[in-house]
Amino acid sequence: MGALTEDPAFQDTTFVVIDFEATTPAGRPAQPIEVAALALHRTSTGWIESGRSTTLIRPPDFAPVTWANTARSGLTAGHFANAPAPAEALGALDRRFNGRRRYLLVAQHAATEANIIHHQRRHCPRLARVDLIDTIPLAKHLVPGLDDYRLDTLLTHFAIPHPADRHRAAADVEVTARVFTLLIEAADRDGTLSDLADLVKVAGRTAKANRPAQQQLFDL
Template sequence: MGGLTDDPAFLATTFVVIDFEATTPKGYPAQPIEVAALALRYEHGAWTAAGRPFASLIRPPAFAPVTPAVTAQTGLTPEQVRQAPTPAEALSALDRRFAAGKQYLLVAQHAATEANLIYNQREHCPVLARIDFLDTIPLAKYLVPGLPNHKLDTLLAHFAIKQPADRHRAYADVGVTAQVFLQLISAVDGDAQFSDLAALVKIAGRTAKCNMPAQSGLFDI
């Protein structure tokens, strides 16, 4: 490789692929029921895992039960999450994985979904909530514009990545999203349009909601 993967900022960054499964109760924001994360670094010309993967079920609040529709989508049942860690327990455990002074970017397929879930749980994961995103969808749109859509299943088929048996579980989806991400990085490496991390962020970056400027009131004096 070359170009992007020679950039010092790129080499200094740990890329954390993250995925949530959630339930969407009427009248409330989506509530996480599972989270998984996989940290990757590019070192000595190859990708390596940075530490152990993280995965946890999450017990949703009473107002956000696991519905039959969620079970049909994810395979998760109310019984599986009944004794799971609370959002505070699960997300604070994930938050502790991030070391002070290191540079991170979160990687997600349709990052807005993960960004909203993290923002709504920010009191439990204040470090995680301040990390910006790379979204695989705009990067894929830039690189393979002719696809009928850029959903994860479409990208898996395009890159000949095998569908996991437990697709729509957080850990499985993190694994295949990571594979898509590495394919995309391989495709842009050496492209003059992607000479450094800043160029990659310009195309695919998404600012964490906690890092967005606060909007003052319309009639503030």
């Protein structure tokens, strides 16, 4: 272990790797059609998995599954015949966040997940208050010089096999979690991140629900 993983605040944090698949209707926010999450925390003996979940989410009528979704993930409209609505699916995920724990979400290009969660916050108010760690700036900090920092590039760099069902939420969560833990190992080796605060400074993203409301400049 290095300074980062020995930090008590780091060890007291549950890192929830999360990924959504979504439809992207014109003129509207992305609508989730699948979500997966994998919870990890670090102990003195290594990483411990403390929970996981995955579910399809029935899209609204204005955002049906398209040929582009099918080409990307293999999901078709038929997969969602019995899928739960967003309120049910995201509500169940939200209830897994125990108020006594400290959480950080982990995602590849976390802005995408942050936006989906924020637009669905009425269904997952606790989840919407959890800040995020983005693996892209973390990788840029720890593994400089790559041609790009897409997930596939990071998988190749770390010799992580590309899953057959890449672009399904559960598969992407698994490999993102592997990338994240390897990046944390790299941080321990090079010593540039000494504690959780350093990690957040480099790769943190504040959840939109936690940002201060913009004050009006003028009274009208």
